[in-house]
Amino acid sequence: MSKITAWDKVTLARELARPKAIDYINNIFQEFVELHGDRYFGDDKSIVGGIALLEKIPVTVIGEQKGKNIKENMERNFGMPEPEGYRKALRLMKQAEKFKRPIITFIDTPGAYPGMGAEERGQGEAIAKNLMEMSKLKVPIICIVIGEGSSGGALAIGVGDKIVMLENAVYSILSPEGFASILYKDSSKAKEAAENMKLTAKDLKKLGIIDKIIEEPENGAQNDFETICENMKEYLLKEIKKLEKLTERELVEQRYKKFRVM
Amino acid sequence: MIIDKVKKLNGEEKVKTRNESASDRMIGKWVKCDNCKEILYKEELHKNLSVCPNCGKHFRLSARRRIKQIADEGTFEEIGKDILTEDPLHFDGYIKKVETLREKTKIEEAVKCGICEIEGQKVVLGVMDGNFLMGSMGRAVGERITLAIETAIKKKLPLIMFCVSGGARMQEGIVSLMQMAKTSSAIARLNEKGLLYISVLTDPTTGGVTASFASLGDIILAEPKALIGFAGPRVIEQTIKQKLPKGFQSSEFLLEHGFIDKIVERKDMKETLAKLVRLHTATKGGVK
Numbered sequence: 090m091s092k093i094t095a096w097d098k099v100t101l102a103r104e105l106a107r108p109k110a111i112d113y114i115n116n117i118f119q120e121f122v123e124l125h126g127d128r129y130f131g132d133d134k135s136i137v138g139g140i141a142l143l144e145k146i147p148v149t150v151i152g153e154q155k156g157k158n159i160k161e162n163m164e165r166n167f168g169m170p171e172p173e174g175y176r177k178a179l180r181l182m183k184q185a186e187k188f189k190r191p192i193i194t195f196i197d198t199p200g201a202y203p204g205m206g207a208e209e210r211g212q213g214e215a216i217a218k219n220l221m222e223m224s225k226l227k228v229p230i231i232c233i234v235i236g237e238g239s240s241g242g243a244l245a246i247g248v249g250d251k252i253v254m255l256e257n258a259v260y261s262i263l264s265p266e267g268f269a270s271i272l273y274k275d276s277s278k279a280k281e282a283a284e285n286m287k288l289t290a291k292d293l294k295k296l297g298i299i300d301k302i303i304e305e306p307e308n309g310a311q312n313d314f315e316t317i318c319e320n321m322k323e324y325l326l327k328e329i330k331k332l333e334k335l336t337e338r339e340l341v342e343q344r345y346k347k348f349r350v351m
Numbered sequence: 352m353i354i355d356k357v358k359k360l361n362g363e364e365k366v367k368t369r370n371e372s373a374s375d376r377m378i379g380k381w382v383k384c385d386n387c388k389e390i391l392y393k394e395e396l397h398k399n400l401s402v403c404p405n406c407g408k409h410f411r412l413s414a415r416r417r418i419k420q421i422a423d424e425g426t427f428e429e430i431g432k433d434i435l436t437e438d439p440l441h442f443d444g445y446i447k448k449v450e451t452l453r454e455k456t457k458i459e460e461a462v463k464c465g466i467c468e469i470e471g472q473k474v475v476l477g478v479m480d481g482n483f484l485m486g487s488m489g490r491a492v493g494e495r496i497t498l499a500i501e502t503a504i505k506k507k508l509p510l511i512m513f514c515v516s517g518g519a520r521m522q523e524g525i526v527s528l529m530q531m532a533k534t535s536s537a538i539a540r541l542n543e544k545g546l547l548y549i550s551v552l553t554d555p556t557t558g559g560v561t562a563s564f565a566s567l568g569d570i571i572l573a574e575p576k577a578l579i580g581f582a583g584p585r586v587i588e589q590t591i592k593q594k595l596p597k598g599f600q601s602s603e604f605l606l607e608h609g610f611i612d613k614i615v616e617r618k619d620m621k622e623t624l625a626k627l628v629r630l631h632t633a634t635k636g637g638v639k
Contacts, residue, residue: 205599218566221536224535225543348533
């Protein structure tokens, strides 16, 4: 096997052809019903969410949705949510708690959208609220980084009992470009930054940030999508079964401890 | 008169002063206000709580000075002092940078937490320090803050956090990101115990700190004209390819948009905090 660099993974994670949140939702679950809106301001299309069946278990699924071409990406704002997206996600997660449904989130974003409207409507507050609320939800939460997991915009749907990454996904504090621009004062040094940021699945497993890596073919998830979905489904069923054995109190306590030691 | 003067000076000349180095502005016993450009005697400025007597600009404060202004004299007992920067990513030059900075500034970390009294009322107080890597949050900062929150829970005390931060500490990468989850989870626990949390936003509060504990106060106060936001102004301007209007992401802007409760001048801060804490001491017979 040839050596794949961290930057190669960043490139793979961003590929247009790479399966997106809705692809996973449609393949792993049945009877998906998409639900819209945050009930305050609008419906952010860069986050999709709803109810679906995992085998026979009703679950709430939420995902950051990128497009596969320019048109779709315009519609999805390149997977960069505004506060409404995070507030919709939180609404659906609270709903899941009410009906005792496990929550599965798919993370795939270059980051929360840094626009004027987003700031005016409290991007920071929206993310903060999600982190706080997710930490105490009384239902199992499994978060899967399927592509690019960048900054607080990724973490805002990423506080779970199990954190999973696809083999070629990346998860980091900021995009390598942003990181290079801050630390090396030169965004063109993104490649170099990527190597130093410890953003690959393997690095994050080693650092104890994630629990599981789901393998994918060297040239990207789109080349063996069916197998990845099967493995993912198997993992979800197994872990949800385990997590559902815990009392609500144990579940929340375990989640607190998970992040407490980080 | 003064306002006119400031307005006049706020034009192009202000841009020039922004590019001056700190040493240009702080020469010996004198300091130049980067807002109204008045030359101020440093000791006078400090006596005035580091607020420009001419234009009212709130200068950035070290944690040490802030604690002196807020805590009753001699009551501050630090917690988590032993928690220091680690290097989880083995990032080239990071530890050396921290050590050099520590030596130069005599500051141990970008936050100082402790138990103290404010007008005789016991609280847990956390104060971030912008002089230490821009108050950025890595594991040590997150750990100190979480420990402070847990101390408030254990001792059933109100929590006050003074925030100043450029965001997450880049050199600790993903570990810094996780501090946002850690601190926010701890605030969730504080809330479940019915304890008061007042967050005070000072210039600047941005990034991962804004997107975690800073935005989660029961009551959120801010100093006047502080820059407060998630994305930094430069990043937004690059994204939308236009200049931001004046005052965008200022305390006044946030108040108008409903994200903070009150703007409090430094001279009124201690009194305001003491009052708010007192209003939360009610037992069945009313407040103390």
